[in-house]
Amino acid sequence: QQPVQSPQAVILREGEDAVINCSSSKALYSVHWYRQKHGEAPVFLMILLKGGEQKGHEKISASFNEKKQQSSLYLTASQLSYSGTYFCGTEYGTSYGKLTFGQGTILTVHP
């Protein structure tokens, strides 16, 4: 079942912060976050595991709430380069990397 992302779209000015949420109705094993710019491939940002481990880019932070089966991606002091569509991909159990992606959140950063 597809995870649900919120909000669907965010518009920011440079320097502002944003939070993107990803919720699942099923128990999660891991949550992956990717950013996709128009006409390009999704690019890995972060992976969060059940149990608290995480791995990702230094300037990106995220959380994983196991009780709520929810992950949040925190974008602070946004830059123009942050613009794009953010996807969460969820993994249920150790499933050889089978990710179910959310519908995406479009982030636009203006000067």
Next chain:
Amino acid sequence: DTAVSQTPKYLVTQMGNDKSIKCEQNLGHDTMYWYKQDSKKFLKIMFSYNNKELIINETVPNRFSPKSPDKAHLNLHINSLELGDSAVYFCASSHPQGPYNEQFFGPGTRLTVL
């Protein structure tokens, strides 16, 4: 450059034709994937291979047939193309290191069926 590459980048064809998309990765990964991204940007996994063995086979029409000649290559052949097959197809690869299996995507192949 180390990367996941796909050919062709664009593919325009008529309904009913058969076409193939090729993917290669030189990252030393042992797992490769095919994803379909539709016009609404919905990204859905189709297949995955681990060391040439099919491990994920989602509900996809059997007109789609993946083939992995070795762990660095994963091809996708599509028979009798239909209008609904128009989409961007992404290849990805991963190499689980401990519990982490972040996926690296190729540039995509935009398929247009007329």
